[in-house]
Amino acid sequence: MKISSVDVIQCNCLENPAFRPIICRINTDEGIYGYGEAAVAYGTGAPAAFGMIKDFATLIIGKDPMNIEAIWDTLMKTTFWGQGGGTIIFAGISAIDMALWDIKGKVFGVPIYKLLGGKTNSKLRTYASQLQLGWDKNLKIGWGQACEPGSAPERYAETAKIAISQGYDCIKIDFLNYNRQGFAHTHKQLTKPLTYEVMHLAEERLTAVREAVGNEVDIIIENHCGTDAVSAVQFGRLAEKFNIFYYEEPVTPLNPEMTKYVAERVKIPIAQGERIYGRWAYIPFLKDHSVQVIQPDIGNCGGITEAKKICDMAHAYDVSVQTHVCGSPIAKAAALQLETTLPNFLIHEHHVINMAPYITELGVYDYQPVNGYYTVPEVPGIGQELSQKALDNADIVTVK
Known part of the structure; x- marks a missing residue:
């Protein structure tokens, strides 16, 4: 051949x-x-x-x-x-x-999971991702758009309740991305020490969401590298009392020492990885124990071959895996194939965009979680066309 x-x-x-x-x-x-x-x-x-x-x-x-x-x-x-x-x-x-x-x-x-070592997870726990944008399959996401559900803490809470009603027991929200008017905070507002207004707004949203979903639902903080080390620590310390599952991309991964700086000062597990490429780039984060959850994207970290090596390397450092998934049905299917094989798999990301008809119609199959869990496709290959x-x-x- x-x-x-x-x-x-x-x-x-x-x-x-x-x-x-x-x-x-x-x-x-x-x-x-x-x-x-x-x-x-x-x-x-x-x-x-x-x-x-x-x-x-x-x-x-x-x-x-x-x-x-x-x-x-x-x-x-x-x-x-x-x-x-x-x-x-x-x-x-x-x-x-x-x-x-x-x-x-x-x-x-x-299915390729059988060529990668077989299943260690028969079901894949899944979280509802990016609830600051809303939780609606008809949502159209544009880069830098205004906040879809509105900026009020009550709207964040309402959106969280919608996801929980569909069977999810874990959600992810970027609490800092939008100001009270529903527009993205500027770079200058989220780097350097955070103002009282930004901190107060974040606390209001965190409080509203935690009260809405209760203590048994896990909350992931998304940060999109919007903060620098100083503001990430400020916000992280504020968030500690809300029992956060993990804190994603608090700072840019370009300088690994800054992730370590945050990890040493905030008592929440740190996640990084959707913008880290190849096994070599993961080494400093694993060696200094600054990251507790890695998030390699199979579509940009080097593919299935490289992602498996990255995840196995992380396993040796007691680091868990949540692959980053925000792409077409091709990328999602590949992620499920890998995740089902990983002993250190933690949770699967179900981005709000993965429900949108303009995305699901790109694939022959429409795989969606049931009651907050995925199962791996049993179709030969990655399981999608x-x-x-x-x-x-x-x-x-x-x-x-």
Whole structure:
């Protein structure tokens, strides 16, 4: 079997143009193909990932798709820029690697979790993610948009209750992102010492949500690296009394010492990872014990091959795993395949966008949690394909 061509695909979500999933489909001379995703669908960077996959594709034509490790090593070490790492390099590698695993699962007729060691988790606990945006499948998310449910603490509480009524016993909210008027706080407002107004608003929201959901529901604080080390400690100490499950991205991961600074001063487990790429970049966070939950995104950390290594390495440091999932149905399916194999799996992220029709219609299958739990798809490969509608509306370039 040989790789005969690679289709590089930008999915166009007509109802939300701000969301641009970048997919690759690797085709073989035996008619078996596989799908993978570069997880940079939102924010800026999608066109760069499209170009990165197109460039990488020229290096794998004619290769045996079953030699996944060798292809990964080639992309990393013989492309000059590969060993410099970064979002786009690793997103390109991730998409190709994921597609190769999809092919391998289809060749053997099994879901890829069986090739990764089998199940250690029969059910995957799942949390409702990004409730500051609302919890509605018809929500259209744009980068930097106004807060959908409103800025009042009562609206945060109401949204939390909706998610809990659907069976979730864990939720995640960014309590600092929006001001009282429902617009995003500026960078200057969330870095440097926080003002009384920002702290008071955050405490009001935390209080409202905790009272609404009770003590048996876990709350994750999302921070999107919006704070710096000083303000992250301020907010973290304020949040300690609310029994927070973990504190995500309190600071940028670019300087690992700042994550350590926060971890040493806040009595809440710290999570980092959706913007950390490759096993090497995780080493300082594991060695200094500054992170208790890692959040690798399989679509930008280096793919399934690399994510498994990162998670196994974290296991040696007693660090748990919650993969980051905010992409197309391709990325979600791949995450479920990996998570079911991990002894150190903690919880699965169910982003509000994963319910939106303009996202779910991109896949042949619509996998949704039941009473706050997922089970892994039993379909050969990663368990997902792009729908015909997705392909009909996509921009596609084929590399042969």
